[in-house]
Amino acid sequence: MEVKELKDKNAEVKILDAARKIFLEKGLAGARMQDIANEACLNKALLHYYYRSKEKLFQTIFQDELLNFFNNMQEIMNAPITLFEKIELLVAKEIDTMNSCPRLPIFIMNELTQDPDSCLMKMKNMEMHKLYAKFRNEVVAEIEKGTIKKVNPDHLFLNLLAMTGYPFMAKPVVQGLFELNEDGYSDFIEQHKKDVSKFIIDSLIPIPN
Structure with a gap:
């Protein structure tokens, strides 16, 4: 790789890392290109050279976040393991992802609210509906086998998403209600990860006659 290409690549990586941080903190409306340039330690003119508008840069970041979510789910759903094992991994992966980036759920929800059509189109382009169909079909198959x-698979999946995402979207409420400092909140999330999987799986196990 030539020196110029390497410099260009390094600059773009710095821009994307900085933009991700700023957008997650402030959202599209609250972020400014100058904020991103400052965070990346680059001048604003160079930032505009790579990304002419805040909106274009935002779309790149948002699509990356959706793609990460999709790839995590796809890897688990395609694994040759049981439905219960997939539920455990889905819960653990989602909570670990959000724990490493606590503002991610709010970021995604804000954009779903602001521009739902665009978000849904991105999900459709990634064929997320096909991935969910795989989850749904596995649930239906296990029901038919009596295991x-x-x-309702739709409600099951929605409950899984809600129970993993809500503690992060409502972090101040969770900390205030349960009187948790940051260390206490971290411990709470680790226990919640185990409890959610157990709660969902226990709710699915048939009661003996």
């Missing part, structure tokens, strides 16, 4: 209770 789990008869449940």
Whole structure:
């Protein structure tokens, strides 16, 4: 790789890292290109050379976050393991991802609220509906075999997302309600990760006659 290409690549990586941090903190409306340039330690003119508008840069970051979510789910759903093992991994992966970036759920929800059509189109382009169909089909297959209770797969999946995401979206409420400092909150999240998996799996196990 030539020196110029290497410099260009390094500059773009710095811009994307800085933009991700600023957008996650402030969202699209609150972020300024100058904030991103300052965070990346680059001048604003160079930032505009790579990304002519804040909106274009934001779309790059948002699509990357959706893609990460999709790839995590795809890897788990394609694994040759049981449905219960997949549920455990999905819960653990989502909580670990959000724990490493606590503002991510709020970031995604804000953009779903601001521009739902664009977000849904991105999800469609990534074929997320096909991935969810795989989850749904596995749940239906287990119901038909009698290994789990008869449940609505849509509600099951929504409950999984809600129970993993809500403690991060409502972190101040969780800390205030349960009187948790930062260390206490971290311990709470680790225990919550185990409890959510157990709660969901226990709710699916058929009750013996």
